[in-house]
Amino acid sequence: MTALLTAEDFLRAFHDRTPGLQSAATEAGPAADGTTSYQALAARVAGARRVLDLGCADGALLDLLAGQGAEVLAGIDLSAGELALARRRPALAGAELHQGRAQELPFADDSFDAVVSHMALMLMTDVEQVVREAARVLRPGGTLAVAVGGGPVAGEAIELFLTLARPSFASVPAERRMPRLGDRRSRSREGLDELLVPAGFTPVTWESIAIDLGGDPDHCWQTLTRAFYDVTTLDQAQTAALHDAFLTEVHPRRNADGHVPCGMLINLATARLG
Ligand SMILES: C[S@@+](CC[C@H](N)C(=O)[O-])C[C@H]1O[C@@H](n2cnc3c(N)ncnc32)[C@H](O)[C@@H]1O
Numbered sequence: 357m358t359a360l361l362t363a364e365d366f367l368r369a370f371h372d373r374t375p376g377l378q379s380a381a382t383e384a385g386p387a388a389d390g391t392t393s394y395q396a397l398a399a400r401v402a403g404a405r406r407v408l409d410l411g412c413a414d415g416a417l418l419d420l421l422a423g424q425g426a427e428v429l430a431g432i433d434l435s436a437g438e439l440a441l442a443r444r445r446p447a448l449a450g451a452e453l454h455q456g457r458a459q460e461l462p463f464a465d466d467s468f469d470a471v472v473s474h475m476a477l478m479l480m481t482d483v484e485q486v487v488r489e490a491a492r493v494l495r496p497g498g499t500l501a502v503a504v505g506g507g508p509v510a511g512e513a514i515e516l517f518l519t520l521a522r523p524s525f526a527s528v529p530a531e532r533r534m535p536r537l538g539d540r541r542s543r544s545r546e547g548l549d550e551l552l553v554p555a556g557f558t559p560v561t562w563e564s565i566a567i568d569l570g571g572d573p574d575h576c577w578q579t580l581t582r583a584f585y586d587v588t589t590l591d592q593a594q595t596a597a598l599h600d601a602f603l604t605e606v607h608p609r610r611n612a613d614g615h616v617p618c619g620m621l622i623n624l625a626t627a628r629l630g
Pocket of ligand 1: 371413456474476479
């Protein structure tokens with residue numbers, strides 16, 4: 357019998373196989389005002405001198421934070437492959453980058469002015485422990501700022517993709533199915549308050565932004581098949597059928613310059629440690 361992968365094994369293996377995908381998609385998919393979700397999140401911790409990124413992957417957000425003046429930079433991620441890319445960034449030459457779990461932070465109490473996490477907290481199991489650890493390493497009055505997925509923009513290509521893909525995802529045999537990732541509470545405002553307030557944080561301030569991962573139909577397909585972890589569980593025939601169905605239905609949605617809107621909501625939540 358094949359042993360089922362844990363959520364962390366699944367994530368580690370995925371990111372080790374394909375490091376750098378998340379940052380490439382994020383940097384190519386800004387909001388209507390041209391701001392990426394990295395920039396929107398970084399703005400929430402402007403002025404912080406010591407910053408830790410939970411699930412930092414290839415260090416794209418830390419790089420941006422270095423550019424806005426943060427002097428002490430640290431990151432933690434499950435994936436050695438992602439961290440290898442982070443270590444190549446000149447701006448992160450002095451950063452403390454650890455392979456490990458956000459549930460067990462290798463940092464002293466009160467070490468940071470801000471803790472950030474972009475599209476990662478929502479994937480973490482035992483998120484209460486992650487929040488306790490964030491509170492422990494933050495100084496009193498420090499800021500926790502996270503970006504979590506808010507789902508597809510209604511009527512656009514991501515919604516179409518998921519409508520077509522869900523039956524295939526559901527039909528994957530149990531031994532190949534993706535493990536359940538994260539805790540639903542970390543995706544909603546109420547859920548985050550439920551997690552953060554008992555650990556000593558204020559209720560979150562909350563903002564939703566829409567980013568556009570669109571382009572021509574092939575670009576959308578490439579981006580979406582990389583953005584959704586579940587796609588890796590489909591077999592060749594399922595992937596080919598999904599590809600054909602998606603391209604057939606997405607073609608008529610092109611606007612005059614061939615662009616297919618492919619909007620995704622990102623929720624930005626910020627809380628202060630009391
Ligand atoms: C969707 S990616 C986002 C990466 C990066 N924050 C970005 O937006 O470019 C999620 C990242 O979180 C990391 N991750 C997930 N659970 C983790 C945990 N418990 N501890 C540390 N890293 C974790 C994964 O390895 C992966 O690199």
